[in-house]
Amino acid sequence: MKKFTFRRKTKALLWHKALLVFILLPVFGLAQVKTVWALGDGEKIFRSELNHPNKIKNFTWDGEKIRLKGLYNEVLAFQVIVESGSEDAKNVELSVDAPLHKLSGKQIGNNTLKYGIGGTIEVFVQHYLHVDTPTLPQWFYGSAASAPKEMTGWIPDALVPTDALPNHEGYPVSIPSNSNQGFWIDVHLPRDQKRYPDGLYTGMVQVMEQGKIIKEIPLEITLLPHYLPDENHTNIWLFTSDVHKYYPEMSSQQVDNMLKFEGHRHRIDVVGGFEVNALPFNQETMDAYKPYLNGDAFTAAKGYHGPGQGAGEKLFPVGMYGSPVLGTNKADVQKQSDLWVEWFDKNAPDVKYFWYMIDEPQPDSYAWIKERAGWIKSNPGKGKLLSTFTTTPYKLELDGAIDIWAGNDGLDLKELPAIRKRDGDHWFYNGNRPRYGSVILEGTAVDFRVNSWILYKYDVNMHFIWHGTHWDHNRQGPKRHLHQNVFKNPLTFIGETMEFGNGDGILFYPGHMPFYPKEERGLNQLLPSIRLKNIRRGQQDALIMSMVEQKSGKGNVINIINSVVPKALSEVSMDETVPWSQSGDSYDKVREQLLGLIE
Template identity: 30%
Template sequence: MSKRITLFFYCVTALSLFFVMNAQGDLAIWANNGEDKVLQDELRATLSPAAVVNSAWDGTKVKVFGAKNEITAFALILEAGGAAAGNIGVSFTALTGPGGATIASKAVSGDGVFDWTGRNIELFYVRYLQIRNLSRYYYRYNQDERHIPERMQRPWSGEGVALPGTIWEDRPGADKYFPEILVPLELVAGNVFNIAQDRNQAIWVDIYIPKTATAGLYTGSVAVSQNGAVIRQIPVELKVYDFSLPDVPRLKTLANLSGSNINKRYNNGAAVVDRHFQFFHRHKIDLVYAAGASANEPSAEWLPRLNGALFSIANQYDGPGRDQGLNVFSIGTYGAWGFVDPWTESSLQAYADGWVNWFTSHSPQTEYFLYVSDEPSNDRLVRTEQFAGWIKNGSGPGRNLLTLSTLGVAKAPFAPSVSIPSCHPSMRVTAPVWAAFHEAYRSDPANPAKNTRLQYYNGMRPQTGSFATEDDGTALRALAWIQYKFRIDHWFYWNVNFWTDDQFGGGDTNVFRNATTTGYGGTKDPLYGYINGTTANNGDGVLIYPGTDRIYPAESYNVNGPIGGVRLKAWRRGIQDGDYLALAAQVDAGVVDQLVQETVQKALFEVEYNNPNEPTWGAKGPLGWSNNPDLWEAARAELADIIETGNVNRVHISGAVTYDGSGVAGALLDGLPGNPVTNASGQYNVSVAMGWSGTVIPAKPGYSFAPGRRDYVNVTAEQTAQNYAAGVTPYAISGTITYNGSGLAGAVLTGLPGNPVTDASGQYTALVHSGWSGTARPILAGYTFTPATRSYAVNQTANQTVQDFAASASSSPESGSSGTGGGGGGGG
């Protein structure tokens, strides 16, 4: 297996950023794949256009890819760095591909946002939530700052030890607004929005690629408008691969839906439950909940969910898993089936027989289990083992009914009859014990008689990614890869709509305004913000938001279905990656296993827990996976190439780009698979399929390269030292200084390279290099100037002409320069 592509993202071209001119200021527009969480006060493109280049944005257009029957996504970021922008609209309705093939969407309103037929493109307005505390439950043993999400780490040194004296406010994400809630753009009043000065606004875009789509390149554009007039068209390219993701996902996931919270927020809760099932089906996740049992078979409303009728065109559903029923069914989630009832051995065995008979006859493709108990205390642990043992020792078909209890590694030995001792990743046991637990309970396709399953629930760093709102955007993608790596049969999330904190005293939460969903309130801790012990957590138990909110009507969008979030989309991305991994493994499982190991180097029991005398059991070291979305996209691109071509024999093309002996970071190697860029040392290393041919052209604004290209034909051996020498391309800053309409000679432009002097016509020119920034100030005795200065942004990447100044006679001959010093420049 070849090494991973070091970086997979496109470099900026000469016009590396859109500056959208409008009456209220400049909008800087760029995009990413949604996993780089851009905080609302960030103005990255405004400050440094080249810094925002990534796998989904090459500096001039959005570039994404996907398979058929896949939902791919990107986030469009609009920055109002110069002034507030009002009445902004965004429209994107169609992509056109080979032979005129289209991927398009119809217009809808209101509850129509839950009609997915003929709506392959969806746009969402992003709402932001302020992070006022660290979610300590998800990283409670944080002796190493590297185990905390990158934006929430205090400055540290050595082995992740926080620098002395650092506090909550030293965490970069402290009290900042994180992107999370995704409101269908059709539900935003007038389909327009405002952007405050020095703030950004993101628009999330989902694109479903139908199974019937023609493979190839699709193009279209996102229209940005103001006051109803289009002010910019942002090009979009979508590469569709010639294979389809399966309707039944390789990674089985399930999440609990709280019926009581649905009923509290909606006017007719029962009527909207199916919309929630459809919504999660679109994300390849199965919902479970406490209700649903009638005697010993599912109640009537479950039948269309199990047989797939709910997920049909007739019920306004299209997308992944169309006509496919639920993959997993939980009987009596959280023990609601009757754990406290006075069962006898014979009555419980008859109950189990009934369930097995029903599923065998009506839904044999569904995996199902009895949720015996949840995190049982010692007395309930005894009862849990008794019930599971009765079922296991029955003489009828019910003996094959799987039983589940959230026991984990530590308690599983005390209830050996439980088939699925669901495990939380915080288990602090030695690696051999944990690994043995995996082998004991993981299903074995070669041994159907092994009637056990390996299931995990929730998440915790550094063992896995977490569900916290402030976690890195790749956290839940990593969690899915961990599920694949360790061959975990199911992953369960404890709740998706915990809108009322009835466990930790928070009460009814305004989830549109408060990120903290468990343990809200408390006093401010100098290190962790507003916490309430370890119970104050952001986004805990909340992956969706109520479309109708009777408790907080001012937040209500008055639709009968759920509103999603960024974290849910990230989990979906990882689940779809699982399908890529499974398809590529059919070509060569060994190659895929190596790629997985390179991507997720350590997780779960691979994290070193070997000292029970320390709170962390001695866990130290960097996280076992990258939080760079472009590396994850590089892996997906490599998997797509393996699936489509069937070629797993790969070689490397590697080298460096240097200028004056030093590495040049961010140089694009256009033409190599994934269009990689050089790393901080100017190096690149790319794997290509054996026999690959192509042309590679290096590029970076402000630079020329020698050689200007490299041609490859039928590459069959390692290609090392494929180096390029860079030269700097100068850019001009030029203009005229006038006095009473005529050119003014002899004025010095201080601050520009060489301090140029205006000629007899009042004109000046200065040459700067890529990356230059500075402030130009004209000086001439007896004159003041308007503007007094002109400032130029970092990463100057184009000529700046008409950088003019108007001179006025100074009342004080002694001033001899720019006088008052007032006035901002309009340059750059």
């Protein structure tokens, strides 16, 4: 009897299990999301990279939980990678619950004002570009020994807000079979130290498919009792241009503010592609531009919120890429130089301003440079104080004519003290492995992060990036003045005799695309990139270094960061392998060590 009852109960149990499977099949049986995992902001996970070493565990994610730590006014970022199965995963979305401080009830990002005092949480969908022809060395890396490790495949870069148009990375998104889809999350930590207590904030990351939650990952953020300064310690200058026509519904001033604000939030100065830089001196336009220089434009009263609030820009080029804004004869050049120097002395004495004489000069232009520099140096008025600048490393032939240099392969650190002794300076320009991080799409995520570490370590005052909105083909090439399809074609620089430079000149992507309607995202805003986010991360790292320096000295900081950046710039031969770490985790570990010294 007992045996018979047991068999009947077993059959009944099996029948109930079968019924349960049948009931749950519509919810879970059709789900095509195979794996969900997380990592920090220092890696690029290719679309087909299903066995990345960070998948099991990394500095940010222990396999179950995401852990972050930061300062007031700092922006933290992490990625969530959603992997599909044998069929497309459809209607996928990711959301982040505002992390809660249990004792006070305060929540990070739980405010109506974007970039408000309580912080902001932003979610982006990663857009992938397919590279099948790798970038040639040229000005991007010295040799095969210093080339990025992976240079072909579907590479993530553009970060599209979730309110973009559907089927263009707006929610919900579909993931091709056996593929990754990355989501990027920015967490702007609070600015207000009085209203938002330090300590542990906890939240949840949720992944949904077909409207059902299929994965929840706990999120822990430790807010430290220190404030990250608004004023940057290291300076990055980014040129942009030809943007206004992409936003016909916006006024010129609105587009200018959009460029300035988004650059400022990522701790860079978007400078050079504006009317004031391209024309002879004009009192009215310079007075209108002044709020960008003294920081008044970057205030809540003017509509700006976020990092860098109240901090002004650090530099101003008179002319760009050799435009003849000062005139073509000695009298005009001297008169114009007087006007520029007088205005800056009175209105922005702390801003580094200079005449951008010529771009990447060749020997046949040296006589021209010396003549015009002589007009400046011999000026009997204040104009003799106007510095001259060009994009070339120090050249003995131009010593005395050029005051500020910016080399495309870095700078010779041995020459820097002598140049500064003559009241000049030497910066670095764009990016060239192995001496510093490259600007190309195939570069690692930390290629742009490491440059701020190098600026800090070697006391270099500026990194100049030639373009951030290169959405039109370059004027030197056969497709001059044509619009590029930057969401489809990774090749962004085409010369007269060769095609090279995947992603070169692109740090922002257009949210509005009138010239390629099929790529319309429906957003009157700039779309950031993974490369841009890593610039911001590096700039914040350098600020943390400066905070530690105030407590324990720069020598101590250098000893710590040498573990990931042992050498750079002229200490490295162009045919060497990259000496600095290419792993985001290694930088995060050093940052953690530095935060410990601040605490």
